[in-house]
Amino acid sequence: MKKMNVESFNLDHTKVAAPFVRLAGTKVGNSGDVILKYDIRFKQPNKEHMEMPGLHSLEHLMAENIRNHTDQVVDLSPMGCQTGFYLSVINHDNFEEILEILEKTLQDVLQATEVPACNEVQCGWAASHSLEGAKEIASDMLAKKDEWRQIYKEEA
16 A cells, blocks of 8 residues: 555554554654654454544543643544544553553543533533443443554454
């Protein structure tokens, strides 16, 4: 296949085994700051996906709560394919700490009683949310946290 400009387009989605967390790229700024982008894959590509109301609420909950665990978050963005999120952090290259931060953030989701910024003033599609859907996705991901480090399927 032709090499693409977008890193994830070069990933063979038929060989990965979700859920997983992987370093998807790094960029070094002119002053030496390093931005690291992590692929946090919740669902198996082309086999399953997160339903939008739950994904949308999970995005709000994670984006708000992850910042309680680190001040190095640049962005947390859902993937258009609805199988995961990208987490970008600055000057934070400790993979084990990233996994701990993710676990704490997903635990926060399970404890949530409401979705932050779930209104027409603060959200562009406030009608599309599901706290229960977000909790189900978070619970499923946490139940498989021992698999987060394995990106590829075992060869038969």
